[in-house]
Amino acid sequence: MAELQSKRIVLIIGGGIAAYKCLEVIRRLRERGCAVRCILTRAAQQFVTPLSVGALSNDAVLTDLFDLDAEREIGHIRLSRDADLIVVAPATADLMAKMAGGHADDLATAVLMATDKPVLIAPAMNPRMWAHPATQRNATTLRADGIQFIGPNAGEMAERGESGVGRMAEPAEIVARIAHHFGDEALHTTPGTLAGRHVLITAGPTHEPIDPVRYIANRSSGKQGFALAAAAAAMGANVTLVSGPVGLPDPAGVRVLRVETATEMLAAATAALPADIAIFAAAVADWRVSNAADEKIKKGAKAALPKLELVENPDILSAISHLPPGQRPALVIGFAAETEHVVEHARKKRKSKGCDWIVANDVSPATGVMGGNRNTVHIVTAGGVEDWPEMDKQKVADGLIARAAAHLEATTGSA
Ligand code: CTP
DSSP states (O other): OHHHHHHHHEEEEEGGGGGGHHHHHHHHHHHTTEEEEEEEEEEGGEEEEEEEHHHHHHHHOOOOTTOHHHHHHHHHHHHHOOOSSEEEEEOOOOHHHHHTTOOOSSHHHHHHHHHHEEEEEEEEEOHHHHSSSSHHHHHHHHTTTOOOOOOEEEEOOOSSEEEEEEEEEOOOHHHHHHHHHTTTTHHTTOOTTTTTTTEEESSBBBOSSSSSSSOOOOOSSHHHHHHHHHHHHTTEEEEEEEEEEEEEOTOOOOOOOESSHHHHHHHHHHHOOOSSSSEEEOOOSSEEEEEOOSOOOOOOOTTOOOOOOOEEOOOOOHHHTSSSTTSSSSSEEEEESSSHHHHHHHHHHHHHHHHHHEEEEEGGGGGOOTTTSEEEEEOOOOEEEEEOHHHHHHHHHHHHHHHHHHHHHHHOOOO
C-alpha cells in the first residue's frame, strides 16, 4: 500500500451519467493514500458538481482551460507532467473522438495532449454509440497510441430497457486496475476480498494414453494455473485446483485434485461445482486415442507401424460456460494459447466457448512462455482488450485474481 501512497493521479471526468461513480473512485483512491486532482469537462458539470468532487478529492477542482488564476498557479502543461497516471472516467464517445483526433480545445483535452504520462480510460456510453464504427475506429487509434482501456462492461444501461456493452467499469475494478498499473501488490491482493467464495482452477497438461506406458502430452508446466490458485487462496478464497500431471507442489491452503486425462479433468471440475469463479488454465489435449491398447504395443516383426485413431476430447471450458444460470459460475475465464493473430483468435474463442473473459498469450517457442516463468497476456472481455506488459506468472495471476474479485464484488455484491 505504501507504493500507492505517493502516487499522483489526474482524474478527468467526462460528461456522462456514469460520472457519479467517479466519486467512489476518488474516495477509494484517497483511502489508499493517492493524491487525486480532478478535471471536470463542461458536460461533466451537468452530472456532478465541482463542490462534491472537491470535497472528496480535498483539492481544487479544475474546470476550464481559460481559468487564468488556475492556469497561472499550475498550468495545464505542468498539471499533465506532474501526474503519475491520467485516468479518464467516464470516457464519453465525444471525449474519445477528441483524443483520437488530437483536439485540445478545453482543459481536459489540452492536458491529454500535453502529457507524456500513461493514460487509462474507462469508456461509458450507450451500446449503440460504443458499437458505432466511428467509436470503434477511435478506440483502435487510441490503443495504437498506447492508451490503456478498462471496460466498457456489458450490462444494463441507465436508460430503461437498454442493455449491451457500454457500461463503465465499476469503481472497484477501476481502482484495482490502477493498483495493478503501479504494481501495488498490497492493494490488489487485499486479504479476505474473496473470503467465502469458491474458485475453481484447471492447470497443467493432460496425458492421453496410447497404451499403459505411452501417452500424448504437451509442454504445459502448470505454473500459471498453480500461481492463480496461490493468488486466489491468498485472497481468502476456497480454491479447488484440478491439475494434470505436473511436477509442482500443492500451493498452501488449496484443495488439489490430480488427474491424468481430459475426461478425468472434466469429471473432477464438474464434481467440484458450484463455484463463483472458474478459470481454465489447463492445456487440455484436444484429442485422445480411441483405440488405446490395454497391453504395451510391441514393435511388429515386419515393422508394421501401429495406427492411432484419434477422437476429440470434451471441451471442459465450453461445457462449464454453457451450464444453465444457477449452475454456471458467475465469472468464467478461459486461456487462449496462440502462436499467431493472438488477440483475433482469442476474441473468436471467447464467443465460441461462451466464457466471459479470455486471457490470451503467445506461446510461440521464441517467447519461452510454455514452461517459462514469464508471460505477456491480453485480457479479452465483451468490452474490449487490455494489454498487460510482460511480467512473471505470479504477477499475472495476482492481477487477474484481483480483477476477477473486483468484478465479482461489483456484479454480485460482496460474499
Ligand atoms: N480447453 C478446455 N478443454 C479442452 C480444450 C481447451 O477446457 N478440451 C480450455 C483451455 O483450458 C483454455 C481454452 O479452452 O482455457 C482454450 O484452449 P486452447 O488450447 O487455446 O484452445 P483450443 O480449444 O484447444 O483450440 P485450438 O487448439 O484449436 O486453438
